[in-house]
Amino acid sequence: MQNKGLIKVFAILFGLVCLYQLSFTFISNKVENDAEEYAERRVGEGVENYSELRDVEEQSYLDSIGNEEVIAGITYNSAKEKELNKGLDLKGGINVILQISVKDILSGLANNTNDPSFNQAISRADAAQADSQDDYIDLFFEEFNSIPDARLASPDVFFNRALSDDINPDMSNDEVEEIIRLRVDESITSAFEVLRKRIDKFGVTQPNIQRLGNSGRILVELPGAKDVNRVKNLLQSTAQLEFWHVYKNTELGNFLFEANTVLADIVESEQDVPETTTTADTTTTTEDEDISELLADAEDTTEVATGNNPLFELIRSPGFQGSPVIATFSVADTAQVNDYLSRSRVRSLLPAEQRYAKFVWGVPDEETGTVGLYALKGNRNMEPPLSGSVITDAQQTYGQLGNVAVSMQMDGTGAKIWEEMTGQASNQQSNIAIVLDNIVYSAPGVSTGPISGGRSEISGDFSITEGQDLANVLRAGKLPASAEIIQSEIVGPSLGQEAINSGVLSFGIALIFVLLWMVFYYGKAGLFADVALVVNILFIFGILAGLGAVLTLPGIAGIVLTIGISVDANVLIFERIKEELAKGKSQVDAIRDGFSNALSSILDANITTGLTGFILLILGTGPIKGFATTLLIGIATSLFTAIFITRLFIDGYGKNGKSLQFSTGATKKLFTNMNIDFLGKRKMAYIASAIFVIISVGSLFVQGLNQGVDFVGGRTYTVRFDQDVNPTAVEQDLVAVFGSAEAKTFGPNNQLKITTNYRVEDEGAQVDEEIQQNLYDALQNYLPADLTFDEFTAGSGGRSLGIMQSMKVGPTIADDIKNASFWAVLGSLIVVFLYILLRFRKWQFSLGAVAAVFHDVLIVLGIFSLLYKVMPFSMEINQAFIAAILTVIGYSLNDTVVVFDRIREFVNEHTSWPLGKTINSALNSTLSRTLNTSLTTLIVLLAIFIFGGESIRGFMFALIVGVIVGTYSSIFIATPIMFDSVSDKSKIEKKKKNEEEPEKAGTTTTTA
Known part of the structure; x- marks a missing residue:
């Protein structure tokens, strides 16, 4: 060297x-x-x-x-x-994918037009998106262009004041489409920057935020974050801050009285209650019941309920004289009041100068359950005199009474308008409403004259945290469109610590076994390989820390898997050195030739595995990326340590003439003089494989697969109880609440994985909270009586009970994940087929390799289909399973390529042998390497499977099955199919050494 x-x-x-x-x-x-x-x-x-x-x-x-x-x-x-960054599964935290509403952006660019063509295209795009993988903007343009004579440059669509500099009425739809796409992308970029600024101020370490393509999706990861509701509010709040002049209740005159009278007539005309019934026992309303209801209502209102006061009956208290609060209502009645006040006959009662009045609500009083009603002084365009875009800074402060407030500073333009607004309010002794996201937070009066300098303050019933978050949102800016959480994963810190403990334990056990095995099998040479292996692990963790990569539990599994890859490289080298020593070469020559001849196989095997790793890295998300990252880093470092570090120790030991044996007394004679007729047994192997494949395909059609929420959408919760529970009984209680639900033991008997697709298409924090409340209510019989709802949802309370982990995937993104997974598997097969074709220059080799891979994938899928109902651990088909399938593909090809490499070498060396003898000899010569590598890899995977934690048990089971099947298929499927597909076997047998590939120039042989 x-x-x-x-x-x-x-x-x-x-x-x-x-x-x-x-x-x-x-x-x-x-x-x-x-x-x-x-x-x-x-x-x-x-x-x-x-x-x-x-x-x-x-x-x-x-x-x-x-x-x-x-x-x-x-x-x-x-x-x-x-x-070294730790992922959510190791540290706990929150991972969400936000969907910025492209629909909102388009509507905003069109000034919320009422154009029938625009709204028809929006409606059709909404419907099409449910079953399409295309971006929303593509669907919108496709639907709009399908409408006859519809023009994007119409004054009622995108040719408006805001876009007049870019769009003119003579433009074609294609020209306008290009401009609108750019504007939408700018809005999404703006939303990304707003979210990034908010997250930077949130206070968690090592946050991660990134755009996902051009679909308007944004990934946000907050390791260590614990307050779920706070995070959701921070991410989804649009922060639509506005300043309005507001009517006092005295300015509206008799509007409420007149509205109540009109509503009484409307309600009476809408009621259709029969005065008589056919039988006495079907009478549903009696005079006594009417009187009782009226008396009950009278206790809560200042007006005596007569049945003819639909609006007054809802008033809890009127606003005091001259107040901006018109009246106070129960929070539960706000929807009914909104309906009443939106009636055209009611709106027509407003005087002409008040016809644009905008009714909005204040901040609810949680103690009384009431909320005040305000009337803003609107205008024709319903635009506020001043918006929050003028805010340059905001800080959480304290008001004059010591209450939490938010102080704001405006820019020059905003300061000027603010001075005009406050001056006008001062002259008229009126109020200015500070409205955030359509809620009036305060409506102070101005009596001291115009306020210059652009400073203002929002006061309300804030906690310190709420004040800090509001200041943060205002300072960062508002989102240009609504943001809905379409996928979320929440991991409790307790579960994260348990994952660390189990990950470290499995890693330690696997490492100790491999270190001992190498010394047992290869003696002192194995000890040198162990040193290289430890250096390899140091390099992996050091690179991860230096790159700022995130270590996840699948990432730890990837690192442990690279132990097997590193061992494989050393096994290849040592086996070749042993062969060279058996030929009678000196130790120095045998070591030199052994390293040289093994290089081709090592590179081919690692490149095929690396290709699947790259596909995982490109198409995967979250933990899958973590697995792919560590796998790729491990491949690179294991190559360096196996080829160079091991060589340094071996050469250093033997430079003084010391003899180095590459075996021990117990392993010296193993796998020597093997002469198994593998090709002669290929028909039996074909029959056995055909039976397994038929059973697998049959099960896939009849029983199907247990698809996780990644692929079908829904919500899943990992819930821990203080005692063992019966999943069947729990499931029955859940079905009674959700209609459709599944409960399975997840790890210990006091922990369940609960899945439901209840209201899966509904978005919003309120829906999530409602489902969690329903879950809490349904599990009351199994939870401690003193476990509160907040403790249940946080999985805390000092007892590590309740929801330890949760995940939500919307149906649209579930389709996208399933689609991406399909292309990942197909893409990996195509890429590897082409690589093997390029490397071996014979399509028969590619055919054999890909046939073996299809065989392996079908059997793994079939086993998961057959056993998912009986196995005591989760066997869901999710993104992690797809990562396992791709890893199985990589491993199977790794094994197959090593065998093919040896076959190619033997064909070149033994030109007079029949092809069948050549292939059998090559297979026998690689048997030691194949079984050695497979055994060490299996032991490593079993250690992770047993000790590595429940969340990756199904993932590891897929790998274990894949390693076993992959080892079998490389010998009994890939090689026989390659052999049988060669129509004129004499062409390969007579191949001359001078036809070797250019990359082999300078070497005496290729390798196994």
Whole structure:
């Protein structure tokens, strides 16, 4: 090996860099452990809500010492910024995909037009999106262009004042479409920046936000975030801040009295109650009941209910004289009041100068359950005199009475308008309403004259956190359109810590076994391989920390899988060295030739696995990306450590003439002089595989697969109880509430995975809260009596009970995930087929490899279809399963390529042998490597399967089945099909060495 000194220097320097990168993680973890111990000393378990109080104390401790030096000038804050990021499944937190409403953006660009063609296209696009993978804007333009004579440049559509600089009435639809696409993209970019600014101020470490293509979807990951409702409000709030002049109740004169009279006539005409009934026992209304109802209503109203006062009966209290509050109503009656006040006959009662009055509600009083009604002074365009776009800064402050408030500063334009508005209000002794998202937060009167300088304040019944969030939203700006959460995953911190513990345990067990096995099988050479393996792991974690990548539980599985890849490379090298020694070569020559001859197989095997890893990285999301990232990094580092680091130790040991054996007494004779007729058994293998494939396909058609919410949409909750529960009994109670629900034991018997598609198409925080409330009510018989709803939804309360993890996937994004998964699998097959075709120059090799892969995938799917109802762990078909399928494809091809490489070598070396003998000899020569690698990989996967946590058990089971089937198929499917597809086998047998591929120039042989 040339340039040994350079490789040594590089390896040492790179190792030191990795240790430096990981040192930040060690420092931050130590400080956080100190903070946790401090919080436990300050708050005992006997204190009410001690878990939340400990969090506060822990954060206070970290804030107080954040800038203090820990070691060598490194502070906790600086270390935290550079530590190895942990994903949601390891740290807990919130992961959501937001859909920015392109529909809202289009409507806004068209000035909320009433044009029939525009609204018809919008309506059709809404319907089409339910079953389409296309972006909403594409569907809109497609539907609009299908309407005869519909023009985008019409004055009623996009040729308006706001777009007049870009669009003229002579433009074609295609020209306007290009401009509108650009404007929509600008709006989505604006929404992305608004969300990024809000998240930056939220206070979590290592947040992640990124756009997902051009569909208007934005991914937000907040590791460590615990307050779910706060996060949802922060992300979805549009922050539509407006300032309006407001009517006093005295200015509306007798409007309410006249409205009540008109409504009495309307209600009476709408009622259709028969005066008599056919039988006495079917009478539903009696005079006594009428009197009782009127007396009951009279207790809650200032007016005596007579049955002819539909509006007055709803008033809880009138506003005081001269107040901007017209009257106070019950929150439950607001929808009815809105309906009454929107009636055309009621609106016609307003005087001409008040015909544009806009009725809005104030902030509800949670104690009394009431809310005030206001009337804003609207105009023809219903545009406020001043909007929140003029806000340049906002801070959470305190009002004159010590209540929480939000202080705002306006820009020059806003300050001028604000001065005019306050001057006008002062002259008229009137009020100005501060309206946020169509809710009046305050409506102060102005009596001191115009307010200059552009400062204003929002006061209300805020908590400090609410005030901080409101200031943050105002400072960051408003969203240009509504944002709905179409996919979410919430992991409780307790579950995250358990995942870390199980991940570390499985990693340690797998590593110890592999280290011991290599020493057992290869002796001292195996010890050198172990050192290279440990260096490989150091490199992987160091690179992850340096790149700022996120470590997830599937990521840990990817790292453990790279242990198998690293072992495979060393096994290939050691087996070739043993072959060269058996030929009588000196130790130095055998080592040199062994490394050289193994290189081709190592590269081919890792490239095929790497190709599937790249497809996972490109098409995957969340944890799948974490798995792909660690897999790809592991492939690169394992190549370097196996080829160079192991070589350095072996050469260094033997340079003084020391003898190095590549086996032990127990393994020296294993797999030597093997002479199995694999091709002679291919018909039996074909029959056995055909039976398995037929059973698998039959099960897929008859029983199907247990598709997770990733693919069908819905909500899933991991709920933990304080005692073992019967999933069948729980499921019956859930079905009574949701209509459709499923409950399965998830890990221990006191933990269930609950799935429902109830109201899956409905979006919004209110729907999520309603479903969680229904879930809480349905599980009352199984939960502790003192577990509150807030503790249940947070999975906390100091007892780690309730919802430990939740996930929501809307039906539209579920279709997208399913579609992307299909193309990922198909794409990987095509890419690998082309690579093998290019590498081996024979389509027969590609055919055999792809046939084996199809065989492996069908059997894995069939086993999941057959067993998902009886296995004691989740066997859902979700994104993680697709990652497993692609990994199985990569592993199967890895094994197949090694066999093909040896066949190609033997064909070139033994030109006089019949092709069947050549292939059998090649298969026998690779048997030691195949079984060795498969065994170590299987033990590693079993360690993760048993100790790695419930959330990845199905994922690991798919890999275990895939490794077993993949090892079998590379020998009994891929190779026989390649052999049988060669019509004139003499063409391969007579192939000359001078026809070898150009990339083999300079080597004496290729490798297995």
